[in-house]
Amino acid sequence: MAHKDATLEEVDQALKEAQLAFLSYKNFSGKKKATFLRAIADEIEALGAALVSIAMKETNLPEARIVGERGRTTHHCRMFADLVEEGSWLEARVDTALPNRVPAPKPDLRKMLVPLGPVVVFGAANFPLAYSTAGGDTASALAGGCPVIVKAHPAHAGTSELVAKAIFTAIEKTGMPKGVFQHLYGAGFEVGQALVKNPLTKAVGFTGSLAGGKALFDLANQRPEPIPVFAEMSSINPIILLPETLNRDADKTAATLAGSITLGVGQFCTNPGLILAIEGAGLDQFIKSLGTEIEKAIPSTMLHQGIADNYSKKLKNALAQKGVKVEASASAEGTSAQGRPTVASVSASDFAKNPALAEEVFGPFSLIVRCKDMKELNTVVNYAHGQLTASIIADESEILNYKSLINSLVEKAGRLVINGVPTGVEVVAAQNHGGPFPATTDSRFTAVGTDSIKRFVRPVSFQNFPDTLLPDELKESNPLTIWRLYNGEWRK
């Protein structure tokens, strides 16, 4: 299937159409946008088996994963539909006038969030549905009132095309302006760069490598008008095994982590790439047991050859670092397109001296850092970069002695997990999928869950507006019955 790269003229035209659509779409009510978002979910479901089979073929992911991801995609479309109907996300605030205040009258001020404008979304290699064409970035931007231009990921352009068609059908059926969603191809860097540089583009969503995300971030900041880039890039998601629990539950912990390390051939941004523990019999047993699990693991074909080559190159590099010892690899070597599950270990002192070991190896690999004691473990934690997640495996009674460790981890990660694995990102209001740099370019926003809509909006205040000219959300009678902060009180 040939998907022709967009020309620079087509990029320009797409932004013009997006801007035109924006001028009406931005004023659509939550109800109207909800109809559109639900229609997208319906049309994706209507694609049926054709979508599943092309996605499987293009990504080498198994059917259950693709079906699950489709469910997650339609779920977030409907979740955002509910959100924009409910309306509290708009952060509506009303402060009424005091015309007789001295020395100066107090004006009437009303504020709410409004959309930024056209948003460019880059399809993600590792989520052909949930973080691509109708993925979380697209759904949250559309919910916020922003038109979206998707650059299809070249590795699953056919899947992207099918989903785009579903969205086009939803546009027609619900009477949305045509330019509210557009779909372009671009296998090289040119199309993506042109999209980010176009003056009509107001924000960018990206999930991928540190090099790719940082390049877009720099490009966007160098524009005459800088714009926000939400790039989710690089995280090795440390797992800390506390000693008492490890001594007792080494085998169980090993089985749980082996499952998380090899899940989806390790191709998750939340893959646990780093395990920290204190030396002793518990850790020895854990490493032995984890080794057994990893040896049994079956190498699977990765998303595309480029990712497999990159895994193999980065793995080789990590294993070649001073003091790194391979603990286990899958017995079956697999093909060059497959990722061979591997675990290695290194001492905390060698780890701390070598920044190369803190880099992400995207695939089914994890590095165990052997620490002499808790002090050394804390040093490794404090030395770590920003992460999407950090996890602690320990009984409640043990963990209560480690409050200061949690206090440090809050500074390092966007989500802290106790007695669980970081893979599996629940799509709910309380989710935070984000974290300090280099996990993302902006730790202040989540890429998953209802609050991800906040990336694509900005506040505007209306001062002394006649009621008829105010958006419905801010009118005195609150006709939409949304939660608002009214003269300092939460009211509906």
Added chain:
Amino acid sequence: MAHKDATLEEVDQALKEAQLAFLSYKNFSGKKKATFLRAIADEIEALGAALVSIAMKETNLPEARIVGERGRTTHHCRMFADLVEEGSWLEARVDTALPNRVPAPKPDLRKMLVPLGPVVVFGAANFPLAYSTAGGDTASALAGGCPVIVKAHPAHAGTSELVAKAIFTAIEKTGMPKGVFQHLYGAGFEVGQALVKNPLTKAVGFTGSLAGGKALFDLANQRPEPIPVFAEMSSINPIILLPETLNRDADKTAATLAGSITLGVGQFCTNPGLILAIEGAGLDQFIKSLGTEIEKAIPSTMLHQGIADNYSKKLKNALAQKGVKVEASASAEGTSAQGRPTVASVSASDFAKNPALAEEVFGPFSLIVRCKDMKELNTVVNYAHGQLTASIIADESEILNYKSLINSLVEKAGRLVINGVPTGVEVVAAQNHGGPFPATTDSRFTAVGTDSIKRFVRPVSFQNFPDTLLPDELKESNPLTIWRLYNGEWRK
């Protein structure tokens, strides 16, 4: 009074102390931070007449203005105290577990906002109290749980020193960690740059010129770990005079605008630097009447000689542009340290052709753009840069015919004002003091009002945490009785 510039070692030491203070301060309850913020307000008031007199001497601003600004400063400290005690600003969300969900159990997830870390605040030349040492940036960062390092503005270093002393006293009286607030001097660029580049700095607040703000923004984005810079920089705050109302109320409108243009010698970021209107008898009368008011205005001494020199240079440059006609200047020429109120006019076509005319002239100057018709006026609006504010002067009956104009203005400004002047920025929840670039570096945040605290925080999720290890804000029993989104429902 000599204020020695900080050395680079002192900058480094200040950040180390700030980071140390952060590790305890970040966990302080809202109640405890509120005590500190209220003590700051009390101690500033306790400085009494000494503060007023030094600020008047250093800034040339009149007593009433300084007293008013002091009131605004103590008000926002107490406003943030109330905010952090109330707690809804934390955006607490709770999604409880479903352990029996298939195919996978749903974990317990709880999320809230946590502070970013040490914040560097640059004192602003034009607000010696309300946007300097204990200004809005400092108060909101402290409220959010971030230590603050202020670089005093060299033009009012003595005022800054006194306020810093008040904060130091408040620290002692309320038992805060010493490094939670620090105060450095730096007359050149070196200290400011070192503060922004220090790896422990996590955010920056700045109010000043476009060149200064953009330089800090670029510096922060070029760090190995980029950090947010909230720079409020450049805005000419267009005022649109609708024709019917102008025909009727030309003199009244002229009097109102003359007051706003000359207020504080025009040294406000919300100063109305651009007036758009349609040619005709109403506009002629308005220009005549505004001219009379401006001629009567008395030139006053500006904040410092550099600002006066800059005003005079930029004014000269604006008046030298093609098609620009001086309509009136204050009859009294004033000294070289004073800003001479001036208004000029230009045709819309000359304005649109010349980007130099869209640049801010910081001082008591306004440019009237004469438009042939509404179409030409709309073209000028669409061509405009991002602004802090945009205002429309018109009767309600007339303005109802201009909904599409308002629709365009929403894209250009952070606050829209009807029948009022942009100067006078109310410190309330519904305020938005911000706007698209170059008004600020990040249109998604306000610098004034309760929501300005959102600049200095980030979300963190806690997954499967035992209740005892959760922050009080997220504990199941909601011991602080704050508003939370609990399983999709707003509850307290």
